[in-house]
Amino acid sequence: MARYALLTAPSSNRVYTQSAPDLVAAELSVFGERALEGRLEPAETVEFAGLPYLVFETEGGPLSDDELRVLANLSSGYALFEVTGDDLFRPIGRPGLDRFDDxxxxxxxxxxxxxxxxxxxxxxxxxxxxxxxxxxxxxxxxxxxxxxxxxxxxxxxxxxxxxxxxxxxxxxxxxxxxxxxxxxxxxxxxxxxxxxxxxxxxxxxxxxxxxxxxxxxxxxxxxxxxxxxxxxxxxxxxxxxxxxxxxxxxxxxxxxxxxxxxxxxxxxxxxxxxxxxxxxxxxxxxxxxxxxxxxxxxxxxxxxxxxxxxxxxxxxxxxxxxxxxxxxxxxxxxxxxx
Ligand SMILES: C[S@@+](CC[C@H](N)C(=O)[O-])C[C@H]1O[C@@H](n2cnc3c(N)ncnc32)[C@H](O)[C@@H]1O
The missing domain is CATH 3.40.50.150 (Vaccinia Virus protein VP39)
Structure with missing residues:
Protein backbone atom coordinates (compact mmCIF):
# COMPACT_ATOMS: atom_id res chain seq x y z
CA MET A 1 0.00 0.00 0.00
CA ALA A 2 1.32 3.46 -0.89
CA ARG A 3 0.10 6.87 0.25
CA TYR A 4 -0.14 9.96 -1.90
CA ALA A 5 -0.88 13.67 -1.48
CA LEU A 6 -2.25 15.78 -4.31
CA LEU A 7 -1.86 19.54 -4.19
CA THR A 8 -4.61 21.21 -6.18
CA ALA A 9 -4.05 24.19 -8.46
CA PRO A 10 -4.73 27.44 -6.58
CA SER A 11 -6.67 28.74 -9.58
CA SER A 12 -9.20 25.92 -9.32
CA ASN A 13 -9.77 26.79 -5.67
CA ARG A 14 -10.59 30.31 -6.83
CA VAL A 15 -13.05 29.05 -9.46
CA TYR A 16 -14.92 26.59 -7.33
CA THR A 17 -14.32 28.24 -3.93
CA GLN A 18 -15.95 26.13 -1.21
CA SER A 19 -16.82 23.27 -3.55
CA ALA A 20 -13.21 22.83 -4.78
CA PRO A 21 -12.10 19.98 -2.47
CA ASP A 22 -15.28 17.97 -3.19
CA LEU A 23 -14.98 18.44 -6.93
CA VAL A 24 -11.34 17.39 -7.00
CA ALA A 25 -12.16 14.34 -4.87
CA ALA A 26 -15.05 13.45 -7.20
CA GLU A 27 -12.82 13.73 -10.28
CA LEU A 28 -10.08 11.69 -8.62
CA SER A 29 -12.56 8.96 -7.80
CA VAL A 30 -13.73 8.80 -11.46
CA PHE A 31 -10.09 8.51 -12.57
CA GLY A 32 -9.54 5.75 -10.02
CA GLU A 33 -12.59 3.76 -11.02
CA ARG A 34 -12.45 4.15 -14.77
CA ALA A 35 -8.74 4.41 -15.62
CA LEU A 36 -6.88 2.86 -12.67
CA GLU A 37 -8.86 -0.35 -12.16
CA GLY A 38 -10.38 0.83 -8.89
CA ARG A 39 -6.98 0.97 -7.19
CA LEU A 40 -7.51 4.29 -5.41
CA GLU A 41 -8.98 4.30 -1.92
CA PRO A 42 -11.36 7.20 -1.16
CA ALA A 43 -9.45 10.45 -0.67
CA GLU A 44 -9.63 12.85 2.25
CA THR A 45 -8.43 16.39 2.70
CA VAL A 46 -5.49 16.70 5.11
CA GLU A 47 -3.58 19.83 6.05
CA PHE A 48 0.23 19.86 5.94
CA ALA A 49 2.05 23.03 6.96
CA GLY A 50 -1.11 25.07 6.53
CA LEU A 51 -2.00 23.84 3.02
CA PRO A 52 -4.80 21.40 2.19
CA TYR A 53 -3.85 18.26 0.24
CA LEU A 54 -6.03 15.47 -1.05
CA VAL A 55 -4.59 12.31 0.48
CA PHE A 56 -5.30 8.82 -0.82
CA GLU A 57 -3.88 5.33 -0.73
CA THR A 58 -3.58 2.68 -3.42
CA GLU A 59 -4.47 -0.95 -3.25
CA GLY A 60 -1.94 -3.43 -4.56
CA GLY A 61 1.32 -1.52 -4.70
CA PRO A 62 2.49 1.92 -5.73
CA LEU A 63 1.26 3.77 -8.83
CA SER A 64 3.07 2.79 -12.02
CA ASP A 65 4.59 5.29 -14.44
CA ASP A 66 1.58 5.06 -16.76
CA GLU A 67 -0.83 5.47 -13.86
CA LEU A 68 1.03 8.62 -12.85
CA ARG A 69 0.75 9.87 -16.44
CA VAL A 70 -2.99 9.27 -16.30
CA LEU A 71 -3.34 11.21 -13.03
CA ALA A 72 -1.30 14.09 -14.46
CA ASN A 73 -4.39 15.02 -16.49
CA LEU A 74 -6.62 15.76 -13.48
CA SER A 75 -8.20 19.15 -14.18
CA SER A 76 -7.26 20.62 -10.81
CA GLY A 77 -4.07 18.71 -10.08
CA TYR A 78 -0.95 20.75 -9.48
CA ALA A 79 1.65 18.51 -7.84
CA LEU A 80 1.63 14.91 -6.67
CA PHE A 81 3.73 13.49 -3.85
CA GLU A 82 4.29 10.09 -2.37
CA VAL A 83 4.03 10.36 1.41
CA THR A 84 6.16 8.24 3.71
CA GLY A 85 6.08 8.34 7.47
CA ASP A 86 3.85 11.06 8.78
CA ASP A 87 4.84 13.84 6.44
CA LEU A 88 7.80 13.07 4.18
CA PHE A 89 6.86 14.20 0.66
CA ARG A 90 8.55 12.87 -2.48
CA PRO A 91 7.52 14.64 -5.71
CA ILE A 92 6.51 11.98 -8.23
CA GLY A 93 4.35 13.76 -10.82
CA ARG A 94 4.84 12.83 -14.48
CA PRO A 95 3.95 14.80 -17.62
CA GLY A 96 0.40 14.25 -18.83
CA LEU A 97 -1.04 14.46 -22.33
CA ASP A 98 -0.47 18.21 -22.81
CA ARG A 99 1.42 18.84 -26.00
CA PHE A 100 1.22 22.62 -26.40
CA ASP A 101 1.90 25.71 -24.27
CA ASP A 102 -1.02 26.36 -21.95
C1 LIG B 1 -22.33 28.59 -22.74
S1 LIG B 1 -21.87 29.03 -24.38
C2 LIG B 1 -20.51 27.96 -24.69
C3 LIG B 1 -19.21 28.67 -24.57
C4 LIG B 1 -18.03 27.84 -24.99
N1 LIG B 1 -17.88 26.62 -24.21
C5 LIG B 1 -16.78 28.70 -24.86
O1 LIG B 1 -16.07 28.59 -23.84
O2 LIG B 1 -16.55 29.54 -25.73
C6 LIG B 1 -23.14 28.34 -25.36
C7 LIG B 1 -22.98 28.60 -26.85
O3 LIG B 1 -24.06 27.97 -27.52
C8 LIG B 1 -24.32 28.70 -28.71
N2 LIG B 1 -25.65 28.30 -29.20
C9 LIG B 1 -26.86 28.56 -28.67
N3 LIG B 1 -27.84 28.02 -29.41
C10 LIG B 1 -27.23 27.39 -30.44
C11 LIG B 1 -27.72 26.63 -31.56
N4 LIG B 1 -29.02 26.44 -31.75
N5 LIG B 1 -26.81 26.11 -32.41
C12 LIG B 1 -25.48 26.30 -32.22
N6 LIG B 1 -24.96 27.01 -31.19
C13 LIG B 1 -25.84 27.55 -30.32
C14 LIG B 1 -24.24 30.15 -28.23
O4 LIG B 1 -24.04 31.03 -29.33
C15 LIG B 1 -23.04 30.07 -27.28
O5 LIG B 1 -21.86 30.39 -27.96
Missing part, protein backbone atom coordinates in the same frame (compact mmCIF):
# COMPACT_ATOMS: atom_id res chain seq x y z
CA UNK A 103 -1.68 29.82 -23.43
CA UNK A 104 -3.59 27.94 -26.16
CA UNK A 105 -6.31 27.69 -23.54
CA UNK A 106 -5.77 30.81 -21.45
CA UNK A 107 -5.17 33.64 -23.96
CA UNK A 108 -8.71 34.11 -25.19
CA UNK A 109 -10.85 36.17 -22.83
CA UNK A 110 -14.47 37.00 -23.61
CA UNK A 111 -17.89 37.20 -22.01
CA UNK A 112 -19.52 33.79 -22.02
CA UNK A 113 -16.26 31.79 -21.99
CA UNK A 114 -16.65 28.53 -20.12
CA UNK A 115 -14.16 28.25 -17.30
CA UNK A 116 -11.09 26.34 -18.48
CA UNK A 117 -10.79 24.11 -15.42
CA UNK A 118 -14.43 23.18 -15.64
CA UNK A 119 -14.11 22.43 -19.37
CA UNK A 120 -11.18 20.12 -18.70
CA UNK A 121 -13.05 18.43 -15.86
CA UNK A 122 -16.10 17.84 -18.06
CA UNK A 123 -13.99 16.51 -20.94
CA UNK A 124 -12.05 14.22 -18.58
CA UNK A 125 -15.04 12.62 -16.90
CA UNK A 126 -16.85 12.22 -20.22
CA UNK A 127 -13.89 10.51 -21.87
CA UNK A 128 -13.60 8.28 -18.79
CA UNK A 129 -17.24 7.24 -19.28
CA UNK A 130 -16.53 5.85 -22.77
CA UNK A 131 -15.61 2.26 -23.55
CA UNK A 132 -12.08 3.52 -24.24
CA UNK A 133 -11.32 4.94 -20.78
CA UNK A 134 -8.33 2.60 -20.49
CA UNK A 135 -6.89 4.15 -23.66
CA UNK A 136 -6.63 7.69 -22.29
CA UNK A 137 -2.90 7.81 -23.00
CA UNK A 138 -2.96 6.13 -26.39
CA UNK A 139 -6.19 6.78 -28.32
CA UNK A 140 -6.67 9.81 -30.48
CA UNK A 141 -10.22 10.71 -29.43
CA UNK A 142 -12.56 12.72 -31.66
CA UNK A 143 -14.34 15.32 -29.55
CA UNK A 144 -17.42 17.31 -30.60
CA UNK A 145 -18.60 20.45 -28.85
CA UNK A 146 -22.02 21.11 -30.39
CA UNK A 147 -22.33 24.58 -28.74
CA UNK A 148 -18.69 25.49 -29.21
CA UNK A 149 -18.60 29.27 -28.65
CA UNK A 150 -15.01 30.40 -29.15
CA UNK A 151 -13.58 26.97 -28.63
CA UNK A 152 -12.58 26.29 -25.00
CA UNK A 153 -13.42 22.58 -25.43
CA UNK A 154 -11.82 22.46 -28.88
CA UNK A 155 -8.59 23.90 -27.49
CA UNK A 156 -8.54 21.42 -24.61
CA UNK A 157 -9.02 18.54 -27.06
CA UNK A 158 -6.17 19.88 -29.24
CA UNK A 159 -4.02 20.26 -26.13
CA UNK A 160 -4.46 16.53 -25.48
CA UNK A 161 -3.41 15.71 -29.05
CA UNK A 162 -6.94 14.76 -30.16
CA UNK A 163 -9.19 15.80 -33.06
CA UNK A 164 -11.92 18.36 -32.40
CA UNK A 165 -15.14 19.43 -34.08
CA UNK A 166 -17.32 22.35 -33.04
CA UNK A 167 -20.75 23.58 -34.08
CA UNK A 168 -21.63 27.19 -33.32
CA UNK A 169 -24.51 29.30 -34.54
CA UNK A 170 -22.90 32.68 -33.97
CA UNK A 171 -20.75 33.68 -36.95
CA UNK A 172 -18.84 36.17 -34.81
CA UNK A 173 -17.62 33.35 -32.58
CA UNK A 174 -16.52 31.30 -35.58
CA UNK A 175 -14.59 34.30 -36.92
CA UNK A 176 -12.99 35.15 -33.59
CA UNK A 177 -11.92 31.55 -32.97
CA UNK A 178 -10.45 31.01 -36.42
CA UNK A 179 -8.53 34.31 -36.19
CA UNK A 180 -7.21 33.34 -32.76
CA UNK A 181 -6.10 29.83 -33.71
CA UNK A 182 -4.41 30.91 -36.93
CA UNK A 183 -2.45 33.64 -35.15
CA UNK A 184 -1.52 31.35 -32.28
CA UNK A 185 -0.28 28.56 -34.58
CA UNK A 186 1.82 31.03 -36.56
CA UNK A 187 3.27 32.67 -33.47
CA UNK A 188 4.25 29.28 -32.04
CA UNK A 189 5.71 28.24 -35.42
CA UNK A 190 3.63 25.07 -35.45
CA UNK A 191 3.21 23.47 -38.89
CA UNK A 192 -0.40 23.72 -40.03
CA UNK A 193 -2.85 24.50 -42.78
CA UNK A 194 -6.01 26.51 -42.10
CA UNK A 195 -8.88 27.59 -44.31
CA UNK A 196 -12.37 29.01 -44.19
CA UNK A 197 -14.78 27.64 -46.80
CA UNK A 198 -18.55 27.74 -47.30
CA UNK A 199 -20.54 25.16 -45.35
CA UNK A 200 -23.22 23.60 -47.53
CA UNK A 201 -26.00 21.07 -47.11
CA UNK A 202 -27.71 19.61 -50.18
CA UNK A 203 -26.19 22.36 -52.28
CA UNK A 204 -27.55 25.12 -50.03
CA UNK A 205 -25.13 27.44 -48.24
CA UNK A 206 -25.61 27.30 -44.46
CA UNK A 207 -22.68 29.38 -43.24
CA UNK A 208 -18.92 28.93 -43.09
CA UNK A 209 -16.58 26.27 -41.84
CA UNK A 210 -13.10 26.63 -40.46
CA UNK A 211 -10.70 23.71 -40.86
CA UNK A 212 -7.19 23.44 -39.51
CA UNK A 213 -4.74 20.58 -39.79
CA UNK A 214 -2.07 20.81 -37.15
CA UNK A 215 1.26 19.05 -37.31
CA UNK A 216 3.42 17.53 -40.00
CA UNK A 217 1.42 16.08 -42.91
CA UNK A 218 3.56 12.94 -42.78
CA UNK A 219 2.47 12.27 -39.21
CA UNK A 220 -1.33 12.39 -39.38
CA UNK A 221 -1.94 15.99 -38.36
CA UNK A 222 -4.63 16.75 -35.79
CA UNK A 223 -7.85 17.93 -37.40
CA UNK A 224 -9.92 20.81 -36.08
CA UNK A 225 -13.20 21.87 -37.66
CA UNK A 226 -15.61 24.58 -36.53
CA UNK A 227 -18.94 24.66 -38.37
CA UNK A 228 -21.18 27.71 -38.38
CA UNK A 229 -24.56 26.01 -38.06
CA UNK A 230 -27.59 25.39 -35.90
CA UNK A 231 -26.86 22.49 -33.59
CA UNK A 232 -30.53 21.43 -33.55
CA UNK A 233 -30.15 20.37 -37.16
CA UNK A 234 -26.91 18.44 -37.62
CA UNK A 235 -28.24 16.21 -40.39
CA UNK A 236 -25.77 15.95 -43.24
CA UNK A 237 -23.10 18.02 -41.48
CA UNK A 238 -20.99 15.20 -40.07
CA UNK A 239 -20.81 11.46 -40.55
CA UNK A 240 -22.95 9.33 -38.22
CA UNK A 241 -21.08 7.24 -35.62
CA UNK A 242 -17.94 9.33 -36.11
CA UNK A 243 -17.61 11.05 -32.72
CA UNK A 244 -16.13 9.48 -29.57
CA UNK A 245 -17.07 12.16 -27.09
CA UNK A 246 -19.56 15.04 -27.04
CA UNK A 247 -18.93 17.79 -24.52
CA UNK A 248 -21.38 20.67 -24.18
CA UNK A 249 -21.53 23.64 -21.86
CA UNK A 250 -25.16 24.36 -22.64
CA UNK A 251 -26.46 27.91 -22.60
CA UNK A 252 -27.57 28.43 -19.02
CA UNK A 253 -30.79 30.19 -19.76
CA UNK A 254 -29.41 33.17 -17.80
CA UNK A 255 -26.47 34.95 -19.38
CA UNK A 256 -26.85 33.64 -22.93
CA UNK A 257 -30.16 32.98 -24.50
CA UNK A 258 -29.76 30.02 -26.78
CA UNK A 259 -30.95 30.64 -30.28
CA UNK A 260 -32.23 28.52 -33.09
CA UNK A 261 -32.25 29.16 -36.81
CA UNK A 262 -35.74 30.55 -36.40
CA UNK A 263 -34.33 33.31 -34.26
CA UNK A 264 -36.36 32.28 -31.22
CA UNK A 265 -34.99 32.22 -27.72
CA UNK A 266 -34.68 28.70 -26.34
CA UNK A 267 -34.00 27.45 -22.85
CA UNK A 268 -31.35 24.76 -22.40
CA UNK A 269 -34.02 22.10 -21.97
CA UNK A 270 -35.69 22.91 -25.25
CA UNK A 271 -32.35 23.14 -27.06
CA UNK A 272 -31.39 19.75 -25.67
CA UNK A 273 -34.71 18.21 -26.64
CA UNK A 274 -34.34 19.40 -30.22
CA UNK A 275 -30.65 18.51 -30.50
CA UNK A 276 -30.31 15.13 -28.80
CA UNK A 277 -31.55 12.92 -31.65
CA UNK A 278 -28.96 14.46 -33.99
CA UNK A 279 -26.14 14.42 -31.43
CA UNK A 280 -26.83 10.80 -30.49
CA UNK A 281 -26.65 9.74 -34.14
CA UNK A 282 -23.17 11.28 -34.40
CA UNK A 283 -21.82 9.34 -31.40
CA UNK A 284 -20.07 6.02 -31.94
CA UNK A 285 -21.42 3.14 -29.85
CA UNK A 286 -19.20 3.12 -26.74
CA UNK A 287 -18.93 6.91 -26.87
CA UNK A 288 -20.26 9.33 -24.25
CA UNK A 289 -21.95 12.69 -23.95
CA UNK A 290 -21.17 15.04 -21.06
CA UNK A 291 -22.79 18.38 -20.38
CA UNK A 292 -23.15 21.04 -17.78
CA UNK A 293 -26.60 21.61 -16.39
CA UNK A 294 -27.98 24.57 -14.48
CA UNK A 295 -30.20 22.99 -11.85
CA UNK A 296 -31.87 26.36 -11.21
CA UNK A 297 -33.40 26.19 -14.70
CA UNK A 298 -34.58 22.58 -14.62
CA UNK A 299 -34.14 19.57 -12.34
CA UNK A 300 -31.34 17.15 -13.16
CA UNK A 301 -33.92 14.34 -13.46
CA UNK A 302 -35.58 16.10 -16.42
CA UNK A 303 -32.31 16.09 -18.32
CA UNK A 304 -31.62 12.46 -17.37
CA UNK A 305 -35.06 11.49 -18.69
CA UNK A 306 -34.30 13.22 -21.98
CA UNK A 307 -30.98 11.40 -22.30
CA UNK A 308 -32.64 8.06 -21.66
CA UNK A 309 -35.48 8.79 -24.09
CA UNK A 310 -32.78 9.19 -26.72
CA UNK A 311 -31.34 5.76 -26.00
CA UNK A 312 -28.40 6.95 -23.89
CA UNK A 313 -27.48 5.30 -20.59
CA UNK A 314 -26.90 7.75 -17.73
CA UNK A 315 -23.61 7.36 -15.85
CA UNK A 316 -24.02 7.72 -12.09
CA UNK A 317 -21.31 10.26 -11.33
CA UNK A 318 -21.77 12.04 -8.03
CA UNK A 319 -20.30 15.03 -6.24
CA UNK A 320 -19.98 17.45 -9.14
CA UNK A 321 -22.76 19.87 -8.28
CA UNK A 322 -21.48 23.34 -7.36
CA UNK A 323 -22.61 26.93 -7.16
CA UNK A 324 -21.31 29.27 -9.86
CA UNK A 325 -23.22 32.42 -8.91
CA UNK A 326 -26.67 33.50 -7.79
CA UNK A 327 -28.37 32.33 -10.99
CA UNK A 328 -26.33 29.22 -11.73
CA UNK A 329 -26.03 26.03 -9.75
CA UNK A 330 -24.01 23.81 -12.04
CA UNK A 331 -24.04 20.05 -12.25
CA UNK A 332 -22.55 17.57 -14.69
CA UNK A 333 -24.56 15.00 -16.61
CA UNK A 334 -22.86 12.17 -18.44
CA UNK A 335 -24.42 9.38 -20.50
CA UNK A 336 -23.07 6.78 -22.85
CA UNK A 337 -24.25 5.25 -26.09
CA UNK A 338 -24.31 1.48 -25.71
Missing amino acids: DLITIQKYAGKTNEHFTKLLLNVTVLATSWADQLLTRRFTVLDPVAGRGTTLNQALMYGWDAVGIELDGKDVEAYSAFLKTWLKRKRIKHTAEITPLRREGKRLGRRFDARIGDVREQPQHLALLEADTTSTRGLLKGNSIDVIVADLPYGVVHGSRTGKGLARGPQELLEESLPGWTALLRPGGALGMSWNTHVAPREDALDLLEENGLEAVDYEGFEHRVDQGINRDILVARKV
